[in-house]
Amino acid sequence: MEQLYKKEISLFKEKKDWFSFLALVGLIAVLPPFLSDRILTIFTMIGIAIVSVHGLNLLTGYCGQVSLGHVGFMAVGAYISAVLTSKSGLSFWIALPLAGLGAGVAGLIFGLPSLRIKGFYLIMSTVAAHFIVIWLVIQLHDITGGSDGLAVPKPKIGSLVFNTKAKYFYLVSFFAIISTIVAHNIARGRVGRAFIAIRDHEIAAEVMGINLWIYKLQAFFVGCVYAGVAGALLVHYFGFASVDQFPFIDSVWYLAMLIVGGMGSTFGAVVGAICLKLLDELVTIVGPILAKAFPAVAAQFAASLSLIVRGVIIAVFLIFEPRGLLHRWDLVKSYFRLWPFSTEETD
Amino acid sequence: MLFITTIYPSGMNLEGGIRLKVHDVSLSFGGVSALSDVDLILKDREILAVIGPNGAGKTALLNCISGFYKPWKGEIYFEGKKITKMRPDQIAKLGIARTFQNIGLYTGLTVFENVMAARHIYMSQNLITDAIFVGPAKSEELRHRGVVEEIIDFLELSPWRKKVVGSLPYGLRKRVELARALALEPRILLLDEPMAGMNLEEKEDIARFILEIFDGQGESYETHVLKDGIKSIILVEHDMGIVMDLAERIVVLDFGRKIAEGKPEEIRNDEKVIRAYLGED
Numbered sequence: 001m002e003q004l005y006k007k008e009i010s011l012f013k014e015k016k017d018w019f020s021f022l023a024l025v026g027l028i029a030v031l032p033p034f035l036s037d038r039i040l041t042i043f044t045m046i047g048i049a050i051v052s053v054h055g056l057n058l059l060t061g062y063c064g065q066v067s068l069g070h071v072g073f074m075a076v077g078a079y080i081s082a083v084l085t086s087k088s089g090l091s092f093w094i095a096l097p098l099a100g101l102g103a104g105v106a107g108l109i110f111g112l113p114s115l116r117i118k119g120f121y122l123i124m125s126t127v128a129a130h131f132i133v134i135w136l137v138i139q140l141h142d143i144t145g146g147s148d149g150l151a152v153p154k155p156k157i158g159s160l161v162f163n164t165k166a167k168y169f170y171l172v173s174f175f176a177i178i179s180t181i182v183a184h185n186i187a188r189g190r191v192g193r194a195f196i197a198i199r200d201h202e203i204a205a206e207v208m209g210i211n212l213w214i215y216k217l218q219a220f221f222v223g224c225v226y227a228g229v230a231g232a233l234l235v236h237y238f239g240f241a242s243v244d245q246f247p248f249i250d251s252v253w254y255l256a257m258l259i260v261g262g263m264g265s266t267f268g269a270v271v272g273a274i275c276l277k278l279l280d281e282l283v284t285i286v287g288p289i290l291a292k293a294f295p296a297v298a299a300q301f302a303a304s305l306s307l308i309v310r311g312v313i314i315a316v317f318l319i320f321e322p323r324g325l326l327h328r329w330d331l332v333k334s335y336f337r338l339w340p341f342s343t344e345e346t347d
Numbered sequence: 348m349l350f351i352t353t354i355y356p357s358g359m360n361l362e363g364g365i366r367l368k369v370h371d372v373s374l375s376f377g378g379v380s381a382l383s384d385v386d387l388i389l390k391d392r393e394i395l396a397v398i399g400p401n402g403a404g405k406t407a408l409l410n411c412i413s414g415f416y417k418p419w420k421g422e423i424y425f426e427g428k429k430i431t432k433m434r435p436d437q438i439a440k441l442g443i444a445r446t447f448q449n450i451g452l453y454t455g456l457t458v459f460e461n462v463m464a465a466r467h468i469y470m471s472q473n474l475i476t477d478a479i480f481v482g483p484a485k486s487e488e489l490r491h492r493g494v495v496e497e498i499i500d501f502l503e504l505s506p507w508r509k510k511v512v513g514s515l516p517y518g519l520r521k522r523v524e525l526a527r528a529l530a531l532e533p534r535i536l537l538l539d540e541p542m543a544g545m546n547l548e549e550k551e552d553i554a555r556f557i558l559e560i561f562d563g564q565g566e567s568y569e570t571h572v573l574k575d576g577i578k579s580i581i582l583v584e585h586d587m588g589i590v591m592d593l594a595e596r597i598v599v600l601d602f603g604r605k606i607a608e609g610k611p612e613e614i615r616n617d618e619k620v621i622r623a624y625l626g627e628d
Contacts, residue, residue: 005492009485182478189477189484193464197453204451207413208531209439209468218474264455 011184028173032166040165042281047172048233049273053257054183054266055226060255061263062187063219064199065114066123068251070227072130075246077103077228079137079144082152082241087143092155096232103228104221106133111220115213130251134243149242152235168237175233179226184266186222195219196264256314262324271325276310283309364391366535366579367443372411372421374404374603381407382418382603389535394561394580396594398587398614400623403600405583406448409537412581413445414438426534440468444533446524448540448583454513458504458523459495461512465530466491495530497570502526502556518549525556532572535579536560542586554589557582591615599623 012018032040056070081099084090090098110129114122137144144150154163155171162168186192194215197205206212235241253276261272283306291301321328367389374382382404389395397405410416412423414435423431430438444465453461470491472484499508502522507515512523521541528536538557542550563576584590590597591611599607599614601623607614614620 005489006485009488009492011480185480185484186474186477189480189488190467190470190472191474191477193456193460194467196456196460197464197467200453200455201451203415203435204447204453205464206435207415207439207445207451208465208527209436211434211436222474 009188011181025177028170032169035166037165040169042277044165044169044172044237046274046277047169047176048230048237049254049257049277050176050270051172051179051233052227052230053254053261053269053273054179055223055230056254057258057263057266057269058183058186058195058226059219059223061258061265061269062192062199063195063216063223065111065216065219066119066255067126067220067223068123068248068255069110069126069129069133070223070254071246071248071250072126072133073103073107073224073227074231074234075133075137075243076106076224076231078231078235078241078246079150080228081232082150082235083143085153085236086150092153092236093157096155096229099232100225100228103231104225107220107224107227108217111217111224114216114220127248130248134246137243145241147243149240149244152239152241154239155236162236172233172237175229179229180266180270183226183269187266191215191218199264253310256310258324259314259317259322260325262326265324265326268324268326275325276313279309279313280306365389366391366426367412367581368424369408369412370422370424372408372418372423374407374411374416374418380603382411384421385600385603385605387598387605389579389581392578393595394557394582394593396582396584396590396597397600398584398590398597399600402602403623404603405600406539407603408600409445409539409581409583412438412537413443439531439533442532442534443537444528444531444535445537446521446528446539446541448543450517450520450524452512452520452524452527455511457509457511458515458526459499459508461523462495462498462526462530463491465527466495468531494570497568497573498526498529501559501564501568501573502529518545521545521553522556525553525560529560529572529577532570533577535581536577537581537583539583540585541582542584542589550586550589554593557593 007013012021035043052070052074055073056067059070060066077099080102081092081095084095084098085092106129110126113125117125138146140146141148154161154168156162160167162171187195194205194210197208197210198212198215198219202212231246234245238245257272257276258269259272260275261270262268287301287305290305294301317324365388367387369385369387372382372385373380385404385408387395387397387408397408399405407416411418412430414430414433414437418431421431422429425438425441425443428441430441433441453464456464470487472487476482476484496508499505502525504519504522504526507519507523512520515523525538525541528538541557542553545553557580560572560577561580564573566574568574582590582594594611597607597609597611597614598605599617599620601619606619606623607617609617
C-alpha cells in the first residue's frame with residue numbers, strides 16, 4: 001500500500017517517464033552546436049517565458065487571482081538584478097535570488113488588495129502595479145538609468161562566461177527545468193491544494209481551515225518570485241535593461257499562454273509558453289509572404305498580423321477549449337486507450 | 348501505523364456535557380432580521396436537528412457557528428471557549444466541520460484531492476518544503492493519504508476517487524462533501540441539508556452514514572474519527588420523516604426565532620410547529 005502511494009505521488013511514475021525526462025535533458029545538451037543563433041534565441045525566449053508563466057500559473061491558474069501586472073513584477077526582478085550586478089558589482093548568482101525575493105516582496109505589497117477585493121477590481125489593481133513599477137523605474141533615473149536603460153554584465157561561473165547564445169541557452173534551460181519541477185511540487189502539495197481550494201470555493205476553503213490571507217499572499221509572493229527570476233534572466237541575456245523590454249501587453253500574452261496551454265496545470269503552462277512563442281515566429285515568417293500577396297495593405301499587415309493571430313487564437317481557445325491544449329491531449333489519450341470501445345468523451 | 352496527532356478525541360471534562368452553546372444570537376441584514384435571540388445547546392452524544400420552513404434562518408445559524416457571519420448580538424461558545432469573533436479557519440481548527448447546502452466542493456480537484464485538501468490543518472508543510480518535496484513533504488503526504496483512503500473507503504467512494512468532482516452527479520457530490528468534513532476530524536459536525544434533492548435510496552444511504560459516523564466504527568478503522576465517531580452532530584434538514592428518525596432532539600426555527608424545542612414526538616404534536624409548517628387556518 002505504502003509503495004503504491006509512493007508511486008502515485010511521484011513525479012516520474014514509470015520508467016518511461018524517467019526516460020523521456022533524460023531524453024529531453026540530452027537533447028538540450030547536445031543540440032545547441034547544431035542550431036543557428038536565431039533558433040537558439042527563440043528557444044532561450046521560450047525558456048524565459050516558461051519560468052515566468054509558471055509564476056502566473058501558480059497565482060492565476062492555481063490560486064485564481066488574475067494578475068495583469070506580471071510583466072511589472074518581471075521588471076522589478078530585472079532591475080534589481082541589473083542594478084546589483086552593474087552598479088554594486090555583485091555576482092549574478094547572488095543578484096538573481098535577490099531579484100526573485102525583491103519581486104516577491106513587491107508582489108506581496110500589491111497582493112494586499114486581494115484580501116478585500118476580487119475579480120475585475122483586483123485585475124485593475126494589478127494593472128496599476130505594472131504602471132507604478134514602470135513609473136518608478138523611469139523616475140529613479142540615477143539608479144536605474146531611467147528611460148536610457150542600463151548596461152548589464154553577462155553572468156559567469158569562475159572563468160565561464162555565458163556570453164554566447166548557446167551558453168546562455170544552457171543557463172536558461174537549467175532554470176526552466178528547475179522552475180518546472182518546483183512549480184509542479186508546490187502545486188501537488190499542501191500549499192497547492194490550498195491555492196486550488198481558494199480558487200474553486202473561497203468560502204469552503206476558509207471553513208475547511210485555510211487562512212485566506214496567508215495563502216493568497218503566498219500565491220502573490222511565489223508567483224512574483226518566478227516573475228523576478230524570469231525578468232533577471234531576460235535582461236542578462238540582452239546585456240541591457242530598459243523599460244521597453246517590459247510592455248504591458250506582454251502580461252496579457254502571458255495570460256494567453258495559460259489559456260492556450262491550460263490554466264492550473266504545470267505542463268499546460270509549458271505547452272502554452274512554447275505554443276505562443278512559436279506562433280509568434282510563424283507569424284514573422286508568414287507575415288512578409290502575405291504582405292507580398294496583398295501589397296495594398298502591406299504596410300499595416302506586418303505589424304498587426306501578430307496581434308490579430310494571437311487575438312484570434314485566444315478567442316478560439318476560450319470558446320472551444322477553455323481548459324487548454326493539455327486537457328484536450330488527455331481526452332485524446334484516454335479516447336485511444338479505450339478505442340474502439342469508447343463511444344464518447346470521458347472525463 | 349498512523350502517527351498523526353489530531354484534535355480528536357476531545358478533552359472529556361466538558362462543563363455539563365455541553366459542546367456548543369449559542370446564546371441569545373441575533374443577526375440581521377440591513378433591516379431584515381435573519382435570527383433573533385436564538386438560544387441553542389448541543390450536548391455531547393447527541394444528534395440535534397434544526398428544522399423550519401424556508402427562510403427560517405437555519406443556514407444563517409450554521410453560518411454564525413462556523414464564523415462566516417458575525418452576529419451583532421449574542422455569543423457562541425465551543426467547549427466553553429468563545430468563538431463569536433473568530434475567523435472561519437480558526438474555528439475549523441478548533442474542531443468544527445460543516446457541509447454546505449449548495450455543495451462547496453473544489454470542482455477542479457478529484458474526489459481524493461478534495462478530501463486531502465481538508466487535511467490541511469493537520470499538515471505542516473510550507474512553500475519551501477513543498478517546493479523541495481523530497482523529504483518531509485513527501486512522508487507527510489504519504490501518512491495523510493492513509494487517513495484519506497480510509498475515509499473514502501468508509502463512505503464507499505472508492506470507485507470515484509480519481510474522478511474530478513465537477514463531473515460527478517449531485518448525490519455523490521454531497522457524499523464527497525461529507526467525506527471532506529470527516530477529514531477535518533472534527534468534534535462537532537454541522538450538516539446543512541445533506542439529503543436535499545436526493546431520491547429515497549440516496550437519502551437512506553446518507554442517513555445510514557450519519558448514524559455510522561455518530562456511533563463510530565471501532566477497531567476496524569485506524570482513523571480516530573471513524574473509530575470513535577463524532578459524538579455531536581447538528582443536522583439541518585427539510586425531510587421531517589428522516590429528522591424524526593435520526594435526531595434525539597429537535598429545534599424548530601421560524602422567521603429567525605426559536606419556536607419549539609424537544610424530543611421528536613413532542614415536536615410532532617406541537618401546535619406552533621404545525622402552524623409554521625402548514626400555515627394559519
